[in-house]
Amino acid sequence: MSLIDVRDLARTFVVRRRNGALTRSRSEVRAVHDLTFSIGAGEMVGYIGPNGAGKSTTIKMLTGILVPSSGRLRVAELEPSRQRTELARRIGVVFGQRTTLWWDLPLRDSFELLQKIYRVDAARHRRNLEEYVELLDLGDLLDTPVRQLSLGQRMRGDITAALLHDPEILYLDEPTIGLDVISKGRLREFLRTLNAERGTTLMLTTHDxxxxxxxxxxxxxxxxxxxxxxxxxxDLHHRGESRRTLVVDLVDEAPPIAVPGAETRKVEGPRQWLTFPAGASAAPIVAAVAASYDVADLSIQEPDIEDVIRQIYAGG
Amino acid sequence: MLYAAVAVRSFRRYSTYTAATLAGIFTNSVFGLIYSYAYIELWRAAPHAGGYTTTDAVTYVWLGQSMIMTVAMWSGGTTDDLNERIRTGDVSIDLYRPVPVLWWYYAGDLGRATYHFLTRGLAPSLIGLVLFHIRGPATPAAAVGFAASVFLAVTVSFAIRFLVATTAFWVLDSSGIRLMSAILSMALSGMVLPLNLVPGVAGTIVNALPWASYVQVPIDVYLGRHHGTDLLAALGFQALWAVVLLGLCGWVLERATAKVVVQGG
Known part of the structure; x- marks a missing residue:
């Protein structure tokens, strides 16, 4: 039984545009259509797409704050828009660009309010809070008003806030936006642990x-x-017909390398870039290059997933 | 209990801005002074206008100043947060929670109003007491009635401000509507001039509108102009508007969340 079940989901918005002084035209925009997928308990799913693709619209419908125009939608066997309050107790939502914390209040107060909102019993609340404060290193910040927290600190506070009621599903909307590399790494590590230890289902929308x-x-x-x-x-790589790159540093400058199964894309002094299909093995190409040229160094670059996705968008 | 916790934190939140509170008390007191001298002249020219003695009139002035922030006449309550959160789309976070949005904001506004009543309300009245010897509550019943009446005043004003704030679901910028609402509140609450001075049919009408709950009714209760069943009728008038308007708030919110897009990604 899947935890999230989406079938032929659609949402249209009516857009009214003023044409002249009195006339208006009415047109329908399909934000989401024919969307079908299901997510099982404990999965970690990335939900990605360009701006305006319908990501947020989907999340809003999954959480029940937007009513679908048509299609079937079940989350934890509930119908989100009708059973929004009931569902709210079982899900957590984290926005990179919004905060669920109260701006003027110390972090501790926000957490206490959330305990009351979700009616978490005191012992469980204390246990969860201790655990997350420890894991996310929030100990020194509990008495700091949220407005004084840095973005990374606030984000850790927001994640804690979303998890205090032990949600089965955690939706994360651009959770790492604006964070530095170290904070991003720590956050990812934390989410992996959460999924592994608690079995929390994660659905992540991101541009990163x-x-x-x-x-x-x-x-x-x-x-x-x-x-x-x-x-x-x-499988994205196959789907996008992406290519890996072999970077060859020759001892001396040479004309473009010609070996079977690879194309030479670029030559810069003694360095040359060869590409070959991501599905193919690098071994015969490396062997062929090494057999015919004096090689100082070699490295292989995996296809950039962004390129792969760009190709999908372009092709789709 | 959740709502008590919300109210307490809202109280605390407003109490962190001490400088703003002091500046506000100063402003209220300056206006109290200006109005007092104007009213004294006015009542010298027309004694017992509206059935008030000069002392009543000056008491009216200072209590009126005390009510401005308590009922958030110019805005400045939790409904401002709501308005802003609808505009930015942050209201979606409120909707994700298993708590009715209306009661959440109401509880917060009661916490705010309590803080404003105790500071921006009490302080100017004490200054009025020292400088102009304003009256105390007419009777113990008037004192209790006044407390109830202030509570109902905050409730009615909250409901109206909530309705104004929710217009942001439909119009992108509701600042015009908010300004209009503030002006209506000033004119129709009895803040500028007691509504009892408005003659004839117009007077009957303005005294029946919900804004009369903001200032006119609580002060008349305080001054002991309503006795016995009349006192209950005055409070009932406010309570009726409170129930009707809160019901309307609930209906509007339901419409808004069912139909309207929460703005922003």
Missing amino acids: LQDIEALCDRVIVIDHGTAVFDGPLG
């Missing part, structure tokens, strides 16, 4: 593909309101 590579076994790519890819991250 490193988040996806670090966390998600499965990716759903949405474009123009519908899913254009749904599968393991590795």
Whole structure:
């Protein structure tokens, strides 16, 4: 039984535009259409797509704050828009660009309010709070008003806030936006631990593909309101017909290397860039290059997932 | 209990801005002085206007100043937060929570109003007491009635401000509507001039509108102009508007969340 079940989901918005002094035209925009996927308990799924693809619209429908125009939608066997309050107790939501914390209050107060909002019993609340404060290193910040926290600190506070009521599903909307590399790394590590230890299902929308590579076994790519890819991250590469790059440093400058199965894309002094299909093995190409040239160094670059996705968007 | 916790934290939140509170008390007191001298002249020219003695009139002035922030006449309550959160889309966070949005903001506003009543309300009245020897509550019943009436005043004003704030679901910039609402509050609450001075049918109408709950009714209760069943009728008038308007708030919110897009990604 899947935890999130989406079938033929659609949402249209009516856009009214003023044409002249009195006339207005009415047009419908399909923000999401023919969207079908299901997510099982304990999965970590990346939900990605360009701006305006329908990511946020989908999340809003999954959390029940936006009513679908048509289609079937069940989250934890509830119908989100009708059972929004009931569902709210079972999900957590984290926004990179919004905060669920109270701006003027110390972090501790926000957490206490959330305990009351979600009616978490005191012992469980204390246990969870201790654990997350420890894991996310919030101990010194509990008495600091939220407005004085740095973005990274606030984000850790927000994650704690979303998890205090032990949600089964955690939606994360651009959780690492604006964070420095170290904070991003720590956050990803934390989310991995959360998923492994508590079995929390994660659904992550992001523009940072490193988040996806670090966390998600499965990716759903949405474009123009519908899913254009749904599968393991590795399959994206095949789907996008992406290429790996072999960087060859020769001892001396040479004309472009010609070996079977690879194309030479660029030559800069003694360094040359050869590309070959991501699905093919690098071994015969490396062997062929080494057999015919004096090689000082070699390295292989994996295809950039952004390029892969760009190709999907362009092709889709 | 959740709502008590919300109210307490809202109280605390407003109490962190001490400088603003002091500046506000100063402003209220300056206006209290100006109005007092104007009213004294006015009542010298027309003694017992509206059935008030000069002392009543000056008491009216200072209590009126005390009510401005308590009922958030110019705005400045938790409804401002709501308005802003609808505009930016942060209201979606409120909707993700298993708590009714209306009661959440109401509890917060009661916490705010309590803080404003105890500071921006009490302080100017004490200055009025020292400088102009304003009256105390007419009777113990008037004192209790006044407390109830202030509570209902805050409730009615909250409901109206909530309705104004929710217009942001439909119009992108509701600052015009908010300004209009503030002007209506000033004119129709009895803040500028007691509504009892408005003659004829117009007087009957303005005394029946919800804004009369803000200032006119609580002060008349305080001054002991309502006795016995009349006192209950005055409070009932406020309570009726409170119930009607809160009901309307609930309905509007339901419409808004069912139909309207929460703005922003």
